[in-house]
Amino acid sequence: MAKPTVFIDGEAGTTGLQISSRLSQRDDLEIVSLDDARRKDATARAAQINAVDIAILCLPDDAAREAVSFVSNPRVKILDASTAHRTVEAWVYGFPELNPGQREKVANAQFVSVPGCYPTGFLSCVRPLVAAGLLPAEFPVTINAVSGYSGGGKPLIRQYKAFHAEQDQQSSNGSSYPYGIYGTKFGHKHVKEMQRYSGLASPPLFVPSVGDFEQGMLVQIPLPLWTLAQPPSGQEMYDAIAHYYQGEPFVQVAPFQDSSVLRDGTFLDATAMNGTNVVQIFVFANDTTQEALLVARLDNLGKGASGAAVQNLNLMLGVDETLGL
Ligand SMILES: NC(=O)C1=CN([C@@H]2O[C@H](COP(=O)(O)OP(=O)(O)OC[C@H]3O[C@@H](n4cnc5c(N)ncnc54)[C@H](OP(=O)(O)O)[C@@H]3O)[C@@H](O)[C@H]2O)C=CC1
Ligand SMILES: CC(=O)N[C@@H](CCC(=O)OP(=O)(O)O)C(=O)O
Numbered sequence: 295m296a297k298p299t300v301f302i303d304g305e306a307g308t309t310g311l312q313i314s315s316r317l318s319q320r321d322d323l324e325i326v327s328l329d330d331a332r333r334k335d336a337t338a339r340a341a342q343i344n345a346v347d348i349a350i351l352c353l354p355d356d357a358a359r360e361a362v363s364f365v366s367n368p369r370v371k372i373l374d375a376s377t378a379h380r381t382v383e384a385w386v387y388g389f390p391e392l393n394p395g396q397r398e399k400v401a402n403a404q405f406v407s408v409p410g411c412y413p414t415g416f417l418s419c420v421r422p423l424v425a426a427g428l429l430p431a432e433f434p435v436t437i438n439a440v441s442g443y444s445g446g447g448k449p450l451i452r453q454y455k456a457f458h459a460e461q462d463q464q465s466s467n468g469s470s471y472p473y474g475i476y477g478t479k480f481g482h483k484h485v486k487e488m489q490r491y492s493g494l495a496s497p498p499l500f501v502p503s504v505g506d507f508e509q510g511m512l513v514q515i516p517l518p519l520w521t522l523a524q525p526p527s528g529q530e531m532y533d534a535i536a537h538y539y540q541g542e543p544f545v546q547v548a549p550f551q552d553s554s555v556l557r558d559g560t561f562l563d564a565t566a567m568n569g570t571n572v573v574q575i576f577v578f579a580n581d582t583t584q585e586a587l588l589v590a591r592l593d594n595l596g597k598g599a600s601g602a603a604v605q606n607l608n609l610m611l612g613v614d615e616t617l618g619l
Contacts, residue, residue: 528579
């Protein structure tokens, strides 16, 4: 039987290269590529997209929309890593662990969007609590998050690498490219999918940041539980989340209040999941002060992008979801 064919549109980019590398070991697939001279040629891309079983889009949003406009073969399946189609009705959100039945929807869909890196962390923490009624849909949720600079794709990677080179030339005065927050005008492109798939009544207030490390991510959701008439205990929240993800290979819920997960007993670092397709969830809580903190730790290029894309690809192909991950 012929092997399924896969084309990665945007294969030379950060996400495209990672998907390509993850698939390079597979002998159950045939990867078809365009040479460098034609990789941005619309006619060549359109022909390739319509000739394969699955096209994976690793492109800026506009180019991803353009790629979808090329589809004329009703049998081709599209897996889009960009933000362009994540809240579009006809598309299936590629987060198999999000809700019961989501995995089957992905497996049967023609059009699947890969969740954003920050939303993957956010939704993995919050969705189980909203679903269980422990966090009211009206709760005014805020999010602080930090990403490695690869989250900004080739342009941000270039910026950081240029800075590092400059530092090396000046035989380093010990300073690093500043850690900083961004998105201070609000309305980050991920907020829409965060609200839609969490079940919250209002958009969460999201403050992202970038650190001087290439890959890795922490998404933090502080919960001032004293604002609730009947605040859940830390243990109740932990149990609901742990139960929700029982048996899931790619969502790990860390033991409740276990300080051994912290480096030196105090420090939760952003990079520990790098190279994996795993999102780790932490629940920290103080029932006396009625404060809690949910944290997701993931590789922004792993479960936040290329790993999740391969997981979805496996489901769409009807093979073992964990293959190559
Ligand atoms: N980096 C991350 O953490 C994540 C990224 N994503 C999403 O994945 C998508 C790709 O991001 P990322 O890989 O980081 O971005 P990059 O900038 O690293 O890569 C984008 C690639 O697309 C190519 N490209 C641009 N326009 C076209 C076009 N018209 N036709 C064909 N190729 C084109 C670029 O070419 P060239 O090489 O010439 O610039 C580049 O190779 C984005 O939508 C992003 O939002 C999703 C999750 C996480
Ligand atoms: C650090 C950084 O710039 N991160 C990007 C998000 C990562 C990304 O590319 O977003 P998707 O997951 O939607 O593709 C940003 O904030 O726009």
